[in-house]
Amino acid sequence: MTNTAYETIIGLEVHVQLQTNTKLFCRCSTSFGAEPNTQTCPVCIGMPGSLPVMNRQAYALGLKTAVALNCQIPEFTKWDRKQYFYPDLPKGYQISQFDLPMSEHGWLEISDPKGAFETKKIGITRAHLEDDAGKSMHDEAAGRSDSRIDLNRTGTPLLEIVSDPDLRSADEARAYLSELKLLLTYLGVSDCNMQEGSLRVDANINLHIAQGERTAATPIVEVKNMNSFRAVERALRFEANRQFESWQANPVELGSPGGHKTTRGWDDQMQITRIQREKEESSDYRYFPDPDLLPVTATEADVASVRGALGELPAALRVTLAKKYGIDAYDADVLVNQGRPLVAYFEELAAACDDGRRASNWVQQDVLRLLNEMDATIDQFPVTAAALGELLKFIAAGDIDNTRAKDVLQEMIDAQSSAAEAMAKLGIEKVDASDLESLCRELLAANPAVVADLKEGKMKAVGALIGQAKKQNPNVNPAQIKSICIELVKQL
C-alpha cells in the first residue's frame, strides 16, 4: 500500500427468497430440495396460454420488509418484463419491477459495538418483487455434454433489496448484511439460508482516489458468486486492493475508454475475483409493463397498518433491553443479534429471577455455550426460562454459588429435572449459619499464619481457608466463608 489516499465505495444488491408456501405467480410449492421438475405447472414452465396471478402473501411480505427498511411506499406500483434468453428462464423474461418499484428511498442503520466504524444510516435505493429463475446444471465430470435444466425454483418470490453506494469498507458491508439478515429474520419474511440460496448477495465496488484537487473513480465492478458473508468480506477486500493495484499500474477511470462496468466472480478456493464472460446483450432488457398483470395500489392507511403490526425491530429492541434490564449496550446487542426467540427467553428469564444483568450473563455465557455444544436453537433448549429462573433465584439468595450452579444446570439438562431436584441430587443444600460459623472458627484456629496475614490487611490470604472449607463441605458458599472469617478476625 502506498500513501495515496482512496475511499472504497460499495453498494450491495441482496436477493431474498420470501417465505411463502407457493410461487409468486402460480400455486406450485417453493420448498427446497425436491426432485428436479416435480414442482412445476404450465405457469412456471411458461407454457403457451398460461397466465400469472400474483401471490397475496408474497406481496404482503415484500411490503412488510420495505416498511421495516423505512422505505417510501408509492401509491401505485406495477410489474415489468425484463427480457433475456436463458434456459432456466422459460418465459424468455423475468417478471420484475423497473420504473415504478413497490418501495424506494429507505435506510438501514448499522453500527459496530467494537467501534471499527461509526454508526451510520445506509440508504436503500429500492426493494422490489420479482420471480426467480430455475437451475442450470452442468457436470462435465459426469461426462455429460448437455446442461440439465430444473425448473422447481422457477417463479419463487424474490425481494431484491438494493442499497445506495453508501458502504465504505468490507467491515461495513458485512455489518450491513448481518443487520439486514437479522431484520429479515425478525420479520419472519425469509429463512435467509445462504446455502440453499434463500439469500444471495452481489456487490458493486469501486474506488475514489484523490488526485490533487479532484477525485478519480475507478471502473465499477460487480462481484458475484459470494456464498457467505465471510466470502463477501474477503471478496471486497481483495477487489479493493486489486482495483488499487490496477489503478497504479494503469490509471483507467470510470467512463473513459476501457472504463465500463465489468462483472467478476469470487473464487472462494483461490480467494480471488475473476472476470466473467458477459451474458450476450445483457444490456438491452427491453423492459415494458407486463400486460398479464395489473398494478397494485397501497394507501397510507395500508402502510400504517403494516407499520403498526411490525413489532419491535432489532434497532429499537437493543435500546429497550438495555434500558429495561439495566444491561450494557454491548450485551443488548449480543442478545438481540441472536434473534427474537432468544430475546424472548432472556426476557422471561429476567422476569423469573428478577435480575436482568444476571439473566443476561447466564444467557450469554451458559445458555449460548450449551446451545452451541448441542447444535440446537433456543426453541430446542431443554431448560425453560422459568426453570432456569428458579436456579438463578437460589444464587441470588446465596443458596448456591455461580460455579456450583453451572453443575446444577448441567444436571437439570441431563436428568430433565427442576433446579431444586438437581441440587438435591447433587447433595447441595444450604449450610446452616451456625454450622458455617463453627466451621470458620475451626479453620481460623488451625491456620494462625492466615489469621496473622488477615490482621495485617492481606485479605487475599482468606482464599486458602475457602479451599479447605470446600473440602470439608462442598456446599459452603465461598463468599459467606470469606465474610464470616474476616468478621471473626476483626473480633479477635
Added chain:
Amino acid sequence: MSLIDSPATELLQLLKSAEVTAVEVTQAYLDQIARYDGRVKSFLSVGSERALEQAATIDQRRGRGEPLGELAGLPVAVKDVLCTDGWVTSCGSKMLADFVPPYDATVIARLKAADAILIGKTNMDEFAMGGSTENSAFFPTTNPWDVSCTPGGSSGGAAACVAASMAPLSIGSDTGGSIRQPAGFCGVTGLKPTYGRVSRYGLIAFASSLDQVGPLASTAEDAALLLRTIAGHDPLDSTSAPVDQPDYLANIDQPLDGLRLGLVREHFGPGLDDEVGAAVGQAIKEFESRGARVQEISLPHSKYAIATYYVIAPCEASSNLARYDGVHYGYRTDEAAMLADLAEERKQLAAAGDEAGLANLDSPLMRLYRLSRSEGFGPEVKRRIMLGAYALSAGYKDAYYVKALKVRRLIRNDYDAAFRDVDLIVGPTTPTVAFGLGEMVDDPLAMYLQDLYTVSANLAGIAGISVPCGMTSTGLPVGLQLQAPPFQEERLLRAAHMFQQATDWHTKRPTLAAETP
C-alpha cells in the same frame, strides 16, 4: 331445413326435446366436414372419434334423465389458439406442430362443463398474426363463397367452418379484428367481447393487452348462446373482469327503443369500397326504419389506430413469443447438424485467422435458439417479433412504444366521448370484401391497413360485432360492424338480433363444391 342449416338455438331445442340425438347432430356436421373441408380447409384437426363418443355419452345421459350442460350435444369448433388437454394445439405454427398441452384453457373447460362437443380445431394465421389465414404454417383456408379468395383472418378457419355449415358454433380470438374481419368476409356473425369479459387463460398469447376470445355463429342469438357459456370472471386470468354476467339471451328479442347510432365520419373516407359503403348505408337505413336515430360522430384519433396498433401489438408479441426457444417444448432445430455447421464455421474462421469472427461466433446454445426460432416461425411472425424487439430496444422505446401507449389513451378517450352521445357505433367491418389468395402476401403494410376499422376496439378494450349486411355483385358477403361501450355486449347482441329479424343476409349460405378427387 336440414340439421346443419339450423341455427344452434333451434338445434338445442331439437336436442332437448329428443327430436334429434347428439350423435345425429355430430355425425351430420362430421359428414359435412368430410364432404367439403378438403376444399375449404377450415380444420387443422377433426376429433371425429372423441366427438361421437362424447355425443353418445350425452345421449345416454339424456336418456337417463340426468342434468346436462347448457350446450349439451351442440358441436363447437375451436380455433387452434386455445389449449386443449391432450389434443395438439399448434397455433397455426410449425413451432407448436406437436405441442400437446397438459391443461385446458378456461374457455375449453367451460365448454366441456356445458357438455358442448368439441368437434375440431380450426386453422388460423400463425400465432393469430394476419388477416387471411395464409400465414398458417400448414395450409391456407379458402373462403367458402369463393375458394380463390381468403376467408380473412386470423380466425379464418373459425369463420369459414360456420359459413360452410361444418359447425353451428365456433370460437375465435380477436386481437385487431381477427374475429370480426373473417366473420365479415365469410358472411357470419362474429363478436369480440370487451377486454376482460372472457378469460384468456389457455389462449396462446399474441398481444396480451389486446387479445380476446369470442364466438362466431350464424346469428346474433347463437353468438349470445355461446358467449353465455364462455364469458365470466376467471381467477386464473388477472385481467379477467369481476363484473356481473348478464343472460345475453334473456332479452335478445326485445328491440332497443330509441337506439342512438353513431356514424363515424372517418370510416367513410377514401379507401372504402363503393359496394361495401352502399351495403352499410342500406343497413343503417334499416336501423332508422326501426326507430334508431343516427348521428354523425367523430373519432378524431382513429386515423392513428393502425400505427398505434402496429407498435403495441408487435411489442407485446415479441415478448410473448420469446418463450418459443426450443428448450422446454416446441420445435428444436436438428442439433447434430447445427453442431457440425458450427464446427465447420469455426474451422474456416480459424484457417482465415479471423479472430473477430471467432469471438463473435454463436455458442451452441445461442445457435440453437436462433435456428429453432428461425425455422419454427414463419415470415409474418418473424416480422412482428423484429418490429416489437426494435420498438422496445434501448433508445427507441419512448419514441415508439410509450408514444403508442399515449395515443392509445387518446383513442379510448374518443370512444368515451362518443358514447356519451350514442349507444352504439355503426360502420363497415372492413374497407373491402374478401380479397384473393396471395394478393397481399408480399405487402405487409397493405395487409395491415385492412384492419383500419377493427383495431380501435381492441386498443380501447371495447366490444364489437360483425354481422352480414349485403352481398357484392361478385357474390361476396359484406360485414356491418357495431361497437358498444365496455361490457355492453347485451346491447350489441340485441341490436344485431334486431337487424337480423329484419333482414336475411345471415341466412345466406354458399354453394359448396365437393373436393375433386
Added chain:
Amino acid sequence: MSLSKADVEKVASLARLKLTDEELSTMTRQLDQVIQYVQQLEELDTSGVQPMAHTADLANVFADDLLRASLPRDAALANAPKRDDECYLVPPVLGD
C-alpha cells in the same frame, strides 16, 4: 429515421433469429416501410397524456398462498424436445 441492414441484424440477434442475406434485405425493406408509417404518431402532441398499458380498470388482483398440485414430472417434460428422466437438456450453458 430509416432502418439500416445493420440495425436489423442487431435486432435479429437480440430476438434470437438468424436471417439469411435475402431475408435480411426483405426484412429491412418491409420493417422500414412499417416504421416510416408508424412515425405519423409523431404528429400528435401527447404531452401530459398518461400511457395506457391496460384497458382493464383493475388493480390489486391476488391469489391466496394456497398450494395446488403441480404437474407430474412426466407430464411437465412430455413436450420437451430433449430430456432425460428428470430434466430438460440443452447444449452446455457457458459462463456462470
